[in-house]
Amino acid sequence: MLRSIRIPTRIAIIGGGICGLTAALRLAENNFSVSLFEAAPTAGGRTRSFPDKFSGAWCDNGPHLLNGAYRATQQLLSDCGASNHICWQPSLKLPLWDRQRGHFSLSPSPRLPFSLAMLAAVHAMPEHNWRSALAMLRIHLGLQQGKTTGMSVARMMQRCNAPDALVRDMIEPICLGAMNEPTATADASSFARVLTESFKSGGSARLGWFNTPLQQALIEPVLRRVVQAGASIRCRHPVRNITTENVGVSVDGEPFDAVVIALPAYMRNRLLNLHRPCATGVITNIHLWYRDHPGLPEPFIGGIGTLGQWFFDISAQMSAQASGQNRSVRPLRHLCVVISADPQNMARNDLINQVQQELSSISGFSHSPAHVRLVREKRATVLVRQHRPASTMPGIIDASESPWPGELPATIEFAVQRGEKAAAEAVKRFK
Numbered sequence: 001m002l003r004s005i006r007i008p009t010r011i012a013i014i015g016g017g018i019c020g021l022t023a024a025l026r027l028a029e030n031n032f033s034v035s036l037f038e039a040a041p042t043a044g045g046r047t048r049s050f051p052d053k054f055s056g057a058w059c060d061n062g063p064h065l066l067n068g069a070y071r072a073t074q075q076l077l078s079d080c081g082a083s084n085h086i087c088w089q090p091s092l093k094l095p096l097w098d099r100q101r102g103h104f105s106l107s108p109s110p111r112l113p114f115s116l117a118m119l120a121a122v123h124a125m126p127e128h129n130w131r132s133a134l135a136m137l138r139i140h141l142g143l144q145q146g147k148t149t150g151m152s153v154a155r156m157m158q159r160c161n162a163p164d165a166l167v168r169d170m171i172e173p174i175c176l177g178a179m180n181e182p183t184a185t186a187d188a189s190s191f192a193r194v195l196t197e198s199f200k201s202g203g204s205a206r207l208g209w210f211n212t213p214l215q216q217a218l219i220e221p222v223l224r225r226v227v228q229a230g231a232s233i234r235c236r237h238p239v240r241n242i243t244t245e246n247v248g249v250s251v252d253g254e255p256f257d258a259v260v261i262a263l264p265a266y267m268r269n270r271l272l273n274l275h276r277p278c279a280t281g282v283i284t285n286i287h288l289w290y291r292d293h294p295g296l297p298e299p300f301i302g303g304i305g306t307l308g309q310w311f312f313d314i315s316a317q318m319s320a321q322a323s324g325q326n327r328s329v330r331p332l333r334h335l336c337v338v339i340s341a342d343p344q345n346m347a348r349n350d351l352i353n354q355v356q357q358e359l360s361s362i363s364g365f366s367h368s369p370a371h372v373r374l375v376r377e378k379r380a381t382v383l384v385r386q387h388r389p390a391s392t393m394p395g396i397i398d399a400s401e402s403p404w405p406g407e408l409p410a411t412i413e414f415a416v417q418r419g420e421k422a423a424a425e426a427v428k429r430f431k
């Protein structure tokens, strides 16, 4: 008796960043025949790492912070046996520094109900008082009422009558870090989403960082599972042409039933010949390696009134062995200064000198670094805007990074969620 043989549905995924890898894993787990195309020699995209010749260590494209609301990312890491690659704070603490006040932090007590703990924590910061605490309450209530549509974060803060000190010390650093835009232009409804999701449940309101370089912490475990699940990975293959056929889609002449586009929106537009503007934000990372640096008092510190916005002690976040450093030589201390939404108005050497001086003031250590590396991602993130949808071309599933007002901004979590959503869409269409 002849039995019908079911040919698996063929799906192409364009882009081997964390979004494309997530989609590939979920589709391969659902018995689709998956081919993932990646232009670069290795998968990873913006969460890639590279070996630094001078220090002998792996270096991330940029240090990545996570928060407890990154549930899809945590699930993905858990499915790939890599949950232990994130180091979580025991409870939320935002370490800060400025020239006048020195080191201080926003540290809500884990023993109080979270909203109350936030008010008390804001009140306890130097130069803050009940005015800041009451403004926090108004912001909290404003977020719950959801009246943020079409507004900038700065406008929302004016409406909540937030004191300048609260905006400077808390709102602006969180906005720059999460949205990669200053409060003047960042969309209030997406910022509200960041705050409510991050602080929804007091217990999960905390920050985390990867304790090995991104390539080993995130990309390799996910890639391993994708390959185990049966997907084929084709690196060094920049896709140049997608056309829809009578049935299905052709990717550089190869037939597929559907294609998932897992690219930032401006790359998607280029690939599909869509002539549209796409607002993006710059992130500049200045990596510094020191011979005898004692390190920072915290794994990361937010600078107030400084050019550098976040000061990361990468060596404290990662062990020397995990970061691939040669242990027979005395390990260098790796620090990294991050400038989100960099206006790019300073010459390279002036910028390096200034952040180095800021780092000296923060750490109390004034020696020169043994090695400096500046990595500027000109299109680090696609900003929250009313992006027009890509296309209604049948067979194309658009998982591109094009965050809308009210959605999460471009982050690892948003990328994982987009990959999950694209896979669910394909399952719905073909199963």
Ligand SMILES: Cc1cc2nc3c(=O)[nH]c(=O)nc-3n(C[C@H](O)[C@H](O)[C@H](O)COP(=O)(O)OP(=O)(O)OC[C@H]3O[C@@H](n4cnc5c(N)ncnc54)[C@H](O)[C@@H]3O)c2cc1C
Pocket (backbone or CB within 6 Å): 014, 015, 016, 017, 018, 019, 020, 037, 038, 039, 040, 043, 044, 045, 046, 047, 061, 062, 063, 064, 065, 066, 237, 238, 239, 240, 262, 263, 264, 267, 271, 283, 285, 377, 379, 380, 381, 401, 410, 411, 412, 413, 415
């Ligand atoms: C410096 C920096 C710091 C950041 N900090 C944080 C942070 O602290 N926390 C956080 O959550 N997020 C952070 N992000 C954002 C986060 O890294 C990204 O949002 C996320 O990695 C996007 O993943 P993706 O898969 O959507 O896109 P990408 O990682 O950009 O992947 C797209 C892939 O597609 C490939 N590609 C492009 N064109 C083609 C083509 N034609 N054919 C085949 N392949 C192609 C590219 O080579 C790339 O590998 C940061 C980003 C940067 C750059």
